[in-house]
Structure formats: C-alpha cells, structure tokens
Amino acid sequence: MKNLRLTGTKEGSARSIVEVGGVRIGEGLVVIAGPCAVESEDQLIRTAVAVKEAGATMLRGGAFKPRTSPYAFQGLGLQGLKILDKARRETGLPIVTEVIDTRDVSWVGEYADILQIGARNMQNFSLLREAGKSGRPILLKRGMYSTLEEWLNCAEYILAEGNAQIILCERGIRSFETFTRNTLDLSIIPAARSITHLPLMVDPSHGTGVLGLIEPMSLAAVAAGADGLEIEVHIDPSSAMSDKDQQLSPEAFARLMRKITALKAALKEIDEAEDKRGVKGPAMAAALAAEGAAR
Amino acid sequence: MKLEDLRGDIDRIDARIVALLSERMEKALLTKRFKKATLDEGREQAVLAAVAARSACLAEPAFTEGLYRAIMAESRRMQERGLSLLGFQGVHGAYSDAAARAWLPGAATLPCKDFKDIFDGVQEGYLDYGIVPVENTLGGTVGQVNSILVNSELRIVGAVDLPVEHCLLALPGQDHRDIRYAYSHPQALAQCRRFLERNRLDGISYFDTAGSARMLAEERPRSTAAIAGRFAAELYGLEIIKEGIQDAATNRTRFFVLAKEGSAAAEQAIAAAEATAIAGGTGKQAEESASPAPILRKCSAVFSTDDKAGTLFTLLEVFAKAGINLTRIESAPYEPGDYAMFLDFEGAEGDEAVKKAIAQAKGLASSFRLLGAYLERKL
Structure with missing residues (x-):
C-alpha cells in the first residue's frame, strides 16, 4: 500500500469529515435511505417522507441505473434528478444519486449533494477523474472484485484531482457463496479504518441481497465501526421496478433505525468503560504495516 | 424524408x-x-x-x-371586451411580461421595443398601463428608466418585486448532455457565469432572454439552449433542464407600473389598491405572517434641492424625524448637469406622518413632486 499518498492516514492527523447539507459524515452515524430507483414523483416523495420520519439523514434514489440487462428499466434520467430535487425541497434531506456517464457528472452535480460511483464503475478511471474535477462529495462503492488496495487507489484518483470529499462504501464482494447476492465483507471496515482517514459506510442491501439479512448486517456494520449505512427502502417494495427483493418497507426500516440507534448508544458506553480501564485492543495498524512491508 | x-x-x-x-x-x-x-x-x-x-x-x-x-x-x-392594455419592454415571456401578468391578471400585455415607447404609449393613451424595471439586486439601478421617469408626467400606480430565476431551457427531447451553447441577454449570461463554466457551455449573447427562448423554439438549432424565465419556457413549449441557475442566491427586480395621471386606468388601479389594502392588511404584519405575496404601502417622489451645503441632509432629516423608512434614494440627471433625487419610502399618502413630512419637504426643496402612492407586491 505504498502509493496511497492522499488516502492513507498520516501520523497525528485527524480523520476526514465530509460535510453535506448540515450532515457530518465521519462523526456519529449517518443513514442514507431511499429506493433503488426513482420511479415516480409520488413513489419518491412518499418514501422520502417515510425514511425521514424513521430517522434517516439522507435520501438515495437512482436516476441513471447501471442494470445487468440492457432491457431492464434504465432509470428516469434528468426527470429523476428533478424529482430528487423536489424531494429535497420537501423533506430537507440531502440527495445521494449515482452517476454512470462522464458526460453526466456536471449535470448530476447540479442536482445532487453527493455523487455516487457504483461498484461496477469503481475502476472507471475517466469517471473518477471527472468526479474529482466536479468538486462535489463522492460516495465511492467498493467494486465487487476489488481488494482494499485497489479500492483506495480509486479514491486516490479522485483526491489527485483536488477533491477530498470522499466517502467509501462497502457493498459486498463476489464469493463462491450463492445463497446471498454478494458476501458482505465487514472485516474491511476496521481494516480500512486503520489505513485511511476517509469515512467508511456499509450498504447491507446490496451486500446481502436478502431482505432478512439487512437488519442483522446493519447492526453488525455499526458494531464494526461503520460511519454510516446506505439502505434501500421502498414505499411499496412489492411494486418496485428494480431490486424488488432487497428493499425494506418503511416499517421494517423504522424498526432497524430504532435498533441501530440503541446499539450505537450501548457501544458508546462500552467503549467509554474500556477507555476508563485503559485497556486497548491489539494494534491493527502495526499488523497491517508489517504485512505491507513483507510484500 | x-x-x-x-x-x-x-x-x-x-x-x-x-x-x-x-x-x-x-x-x-x-x-x-x-x-x-x-x-x-x-x-x-x-x-x-x-x-x-x-x-x-x-x-x-x-x-x-x-x-x-x-x-x-x-x-x-x-x-x-375592453381589455386593459399593459405595455412592457422586450418580447413575450420576458421577466417584465411575467411581472405585468402578476400585477394585472387578465390584462393584455403588449411588447414594446424600448422604454420610451412605453412612456409615450401611456402618455398618449393607447396603453392603459406601462411596466418598467427600476432596480435589480445584482445589476443595480436601471438608469435609462429613471432618467425618463424624472421628466415624465406619469403616475406610479403599482410596484412588483419579482424574483428573477434564470432557467436553462432546451427543446423537448434535447439530450442535456449534447448541449454546447446557451443563448441569452449578456446580463443573464453574466449572472449564470459559474453555472455555464461548470457545465462547459459557451454563452452566446442575444438581444433578450425571452427572445433567445423564442429563437430556440422557432429555429430549433442543434446542441443549443437558452437562458430565460420559467414563463418563457411555458410560452414557447421548451423543457426546463435546470431552474435557478444564477450564481447569486438572491436576484430580484423591482418594477413600477405607470398610468396617466387622472386617467380612468389610474383611478381604477388606485381604487383596486385601496380595496386590497383594506381587505388584506399591509405593511409589516403582512410580511411577518409569511403570506405568499407580502404587500407594502409605498410612496415615490422626485425632488431637487438648492446647490447649497446641507440642503439634501435637511430634507432627508424630515423623514428620519417622522420615523418614515426610506427604501430607495437615487439620483438621476433631469437635464445635463442638473440632478434630481428619487425617494421611495414606506407609508400611505393618507398617513398623518407622511402628509406632514411631504408638506415640510415641499417647503425645503426647490421642487418636489409625488410620483405616486401605491401597493408594492413582493412575489
């Protein structure tokens, strides 16, 4: 991990905080919730109101969808961005939305508070450079076949353009397991935390692709020290035009929010008690540094 | 084919x-x-x-x-049908046109080539009203209008404070990613400079904002957009790519509505304003109640003072002592070398404090003329 000039932690310097519309990512717990795709104004606004009510801090929704099949719903495009803008005005929630085309970066930047670069585009270097030039906060998802080092190098591309507002997001990697859509690699959160100063989030919706696993994996992500979660919520999941099987209902999301809020508070108490005792866990950084040197 | x-x-x-x-x-x-x-x-x-x-x-x-x-x-x-005729400068869809329609819904708004045509039309009686911009939060005073106003005999019968929200407009179906050029009035281009830079668009000067929208709708050039108001988009069937693209958060223009002193149109406007004031309540309360269109009672006057030390100060002091809030003080040349002062202040012509202040000011000024007492609508 030698070339992480800008993403790597430096002795004595603080962790990065990305501030978006009054929300500070990298401090406390940020929850981005919303549908996989913007389908209509009614669907998005009703979902936005519901997730805000449940305690979400930001709204997600795809206007440009990178679909496995070219015949699947590709998103509403510019119209979707306008609907997201309206939802922000009505709820005050900052907007996170994916950009898949270099020609769209500036336009998505006109509407969204955070530009998301999806797992499939993690190593799309022209897109990364363009995102860097936009100067807007970037949520960089981990590619489904990528190592931590490759992931951080992609963040490095954005930083090299002078844009330091980057949030990393683990969303599951491909493994031989087929029961889940992806294998959520939660160990990457404390590992990455020891070598990069960038905020780290987890997307348990894509990470598992299984409705019943989203809540337990959200709790696990919080316990692993994630700075935030990105969760798919749909006002009526059974009618969703994409990712039908991994979008939570507003009720299920509200329950999840209650549980992670309680967990976060309990963890804080536990950490404070251990700090008082003065007992520290094994040093991760040293172990990783040794491994890095051995390579 | x-x-x-x-x-x-x-x-x-x-x-x-x-x-x-x-x-x-x-x-x-x-x-x-x-x-x-x-x-x-x-x-x-x-x-x-x-x-x-x-x-x-x-x-x-x-x-x-x-x-x-x-x-x-x-x-x-x-x-x-006996429609009221309201003249504005520009082409249909201009911000002036939008302000005119907001001021008198149902009137026929008629495009005029320049400001002088509006003043002449109202003075000669073939227009009932004229609407002219007097000041903009970014561009400052509209000098041309003020210098005509100072020598005009028209009465101000209303005012509109309009938010100027520039929009990027394109032909329906135009892929936003293929837009390369944005046509508009140089002032609008200047107000959207950072937006144009961010999206790598070349701004191209055109004589008018709404005119650029009309040109786009009629000539349908490729890879081209126009910058104009939302109203122009509706009028010319264009799609709004992005609203509110001006760099500064606040961009407002204040318009005066003019009528011929003593004309039926002037009397009508004054009576309508009176009825609104009684029904709706004006002034600070209306502003604080967060109603969608706060209405303020205002007066406008033009005066000149002797070329001596302290004359302007003494005159303005009258208003300060009466507790009258001055909202605009502007000088405009009324003939080469001689300047008159414009004064806008809050209050109704019938207010005791206003009456007294005007009487005192008349005594101190070498000339003093009330241009109108009217309601100002903030949109």
Whole structure:
C-alpha cells in the first residue's frame, strides 16, 4: 500500500469529515435511505417522507441505473434528478444519486449533494477523474472484485484531482457463496479504518441481497465501526421496478433505525468503560504495516 | 424524408402561426384606441382583397376568405371586451411580461421595443398601463428608466418585486448532455457565469432572454439552449433542464407600473389598491405572517434641492424625524448637469406622518413632486 499518498492516514492527523447539507459524515452515524430507483414523483416523495420520519439523514434514489440487462428499466434520467430535487425541497434531506456517464457528472452535480460511483464503475478511471474535477462529495462503492488496495487507489484518483470529499462504501464482494447476492465483507471496515482517514459506510442491501439479512448486517456494520449505512427502502417494495427483493418497507426500516440507534448508544458506553480501564485492543495498524512491508 | 420529420415541420409552422395570430390580435386591440366603432367595413374589405390578391396559396380563395373573416370577427370580439392594455419592454415571456401578468391578471400585455415607447404609449393613451424595471439586486439601478421617469408626467400606480430565476431551457427531447451553447441577454449570461463554466457551455449573447427562448423554439438549432424565465419556457413549449441557475442566491427586480395621471386606468388601479389594502392588511404584519405575496404601502417622489451645503441632509432629516423608512434614494440627471433625487419610502399618502413630512419637504426643496402612492407586491 505504498502509493496511497492522499488516502492513507498520516501520523497525528485527524480523520476526514465530509460535510453535506448540515450532515457530518465521519462523526456519529449517518443513514442514507431511499429506493433503488426513482420511479415516480409520488413513489419518491412518499418514501422520502417515510425514511425521514424513521430517522434517516439522507435520501438515495437512482436516476441513471447501471442494470445487468440492457432491457431492464434504465432509470428516469434528468426527470429523476428533478424529482430528487423536489424531494429535497420537501423533506430537507440531502440527495445521494449515482452517476454512470462522464458526460453526466456536471449535470448530476447540479442536482445532487453527493455523487455516487457504483461498484461496477469503481475502476472507471475517466469517471473518477471527472468526479474529482466536479468538486462535489463522492460516495465511492467498493467494486465487487476489488481488494482494499485497489479500492483506495480509486479514491486516490479522485483526491489527485483536488477533491477530498470522499466517502467509501462497502457493498459486498463476489464469493463462491450463492445463497446471498454478494458476501458482505465487514472485516474491511476496521481494516480500512486503520489505513485511511476517509469515512467508511456499509450498504447491507446490496451486500446481502436478502431482505432478512439487512437488519442483522446493519447492526453488525455499526458494531464494526461503520460511519454510516446506505439502505434501500421502498414505499411499496412489492411494486418496485428494480431490486424488488432487497428493499425494506418503511416499517421494517423504522424498526432497524430504532435498533441501530440503541446499539450505537450501548457501544458508546462500552467503549467509554474500556477507555476508563485503559485497556486497548491489539494494534491493527502495526499488523497491517508489517504485512505491507513483507510484500 | 420521414413522417415524423414532416410532422415536426408542421408543429414548428403551427407554433409560428399561433404566435403570429396572437401578434395580429395585439395590433388589432391597439387599433381600437384610434377608432370610434369596432367594425370598419371598408378596412375589412381591403384586408380580404389584399389576401385574395396574394393568393399564391394551395387553398381555395373561398377558404382563405373564410379564415380571415373568422380572424377579424375574433379581433372585433376581443376589442369589445375592453381589455386593459399593459405595455412592457422586450418580447413575450420576458421577466417584465411575467411581472405585468402578476400585477394585472387578465390584462393584455403588449411588447414594446424600448422604454420610451412605453412612456409615450401611456402618455398618449393607447396603453392603459406601462411596466418598467427600476432596480435589480445584482445589476443595480436601471438608469435609462429613471432618467425618463424624472421628466415624465406619469403616475406610479403599482410596484412588483419579482424574483428573477434564470432557467436553462432546451427543446423537448434535447439530450442535456449534447448541449454546447446557451443563448441569452449578456446580463443573464453574466449572472449564470459559474453555472455555464461548470457545465462547459459557451454563452452566446442575444438581444433578450425571452427572445433567445423564442429563437430556440422557432429555429430549433442543434446542441443549443437558452437562458430565460420559467414563463418563457411555458410560452414557447421548451423543457426546463435546470431552474435557478444564477450564481447569486438572491436576484430580484423591482418594477413600477405607470398610468396617466387622472386617467380612468389610474383611478381604477388606485381604487383596486385601496380595496386590497383594506381587505388584506399591509405593511409589516403582512410580511411577518409569511403570506405568499407580502404587500407594502409605498410612496415615490422626485425632488431637487438648492446647490447649497446641507440642503439634501435637511430634507432627508424630515423623514428620519417622522420615523418614515426610506427604501430607495437615487439620483438621476433631469437635464445635463442638473440632478434630481428619487425617494421611495414606506407609508400611505393618507398617513398623518407622511402628509406632514411631504408638506415640510415641499417647503425645503426647490421642487418636489409625488410620483405616486401605491401597493408594492413582493412575489
């Protein structure tokens, strides 16, 4: 991990905080919730109101969808961005939305508070450079076949353009397991935390692709020290035009929010008690540094 | 050639026909101000003959005649309706046009070439009202208007404070990613400079904001957008790519509505303002109640003082002592080398404090003229 000039932690310097519309990512717990795709104004606004009510801090929704099949719903495009803008005005929630085309970066930047670069585009270097030039906060998802080092190098591309507002997001990697859509690699959160100063989030919706696993994996992500979660919520999941099987209902999301809020508070108490005792866990950084040197 | 291309051409022609029909109606409305009876048979016969004479047209002469008879009948019907005529500078869809329609819904707004035409039209009586911009939060005072206003005998009967929200407009179906050029008035381009830079668009100067929208709708150039208001988008059937693209958060223009002193239109506007003031309540309370369109009572005056030390200060002191809030002080040349001062202040003409202050100011100034007491609507 030698070339992480800008993403790597430096002795004595603080962790990065990305501030978006009054929300500070990298401090406390940020929850981005919303549908996989913007389908209509009614669907998005009703979902936005519901997730805000449940305690979400930001709204997600795809206007440009990178679909496995070219015949699947590709998103509403510019119209979707306008609907997201309206939802922000009505709820005050900052907007996170994916950009898949270099020609769209500036336009998505006109509407969204955070530009998301999806797992499939993690190593799309022209897109990364363009995102860097936009100067807007970037949520960089981990590619489904990528190592931590490759992931951080992609963040490095954005930083090299002078844009330091980057949030990393683990969303599951491909493994031989087929029961889940992806294998959520939660160990990457404390590992990455020891070598990069960038905020780290987890997307348990894509990470598992299984409705019943989203809540337990959200709790696990919080316990692993994630700075935030990105969760798919749909006002009526059974009618969703994409990712039908991994979008939570507003009720299920509200329950999840209650549980992670309680967990976060309990963890804080536990950490404070251990700090008082003065007992520290094994040093991760040293172990990783040794491994890095051995390579 | 394809069917959809041909239909596109037909749609374009229809847009022009409707626009031309509307323009013809506007001229017809104006002719009513120059004639006594609505129907002028000699003139109608002449029009029909002229149309028949240039019939290099596929349609039968009887069809063209029928069409023109219908148009002229509609013109007569419009003339009979006795619509108020409100002149503004620019082309339809301009911010002035939007302000005019907000001030008097249902009036016919008529485009004028320049500000002088509006003043002349109102003075000569073929326009009932004129609307002119006086100041903009970014661009400052509209000097040209103020220097005409200082020597005009028109009365200010209303004011509108309009938010100027520039929008990037494109033809329906235009892929936003292919837009390269944005046409608009140089001032609008300057106000959207950072937006244009961010999206790598070349700004191209055009004589008017709404004019650039109309050009886009009529000529349909490729990879091109226009910067104009939302109202222009509606009027010319354009799609809004992005609203509120100006760099500064606050961009507002204040307009004066003018009428001829003592005319029926002026009396009507003053009576309507009075009725609104009584029904709605004005002033600070209206502003604080967060109503969608706060209304303020205001007065405007123009005065000059002797060329001596302290004369301006003494005059303004009258208003300070009376606790009257001055909202605008501006100087404008009324003849080469001589300046007059514009003064806008809050209050009604009937207020005791205002009456006293005006009387005192008249005593101190070498000339003092009240331009109007009116309601200002903040949109």
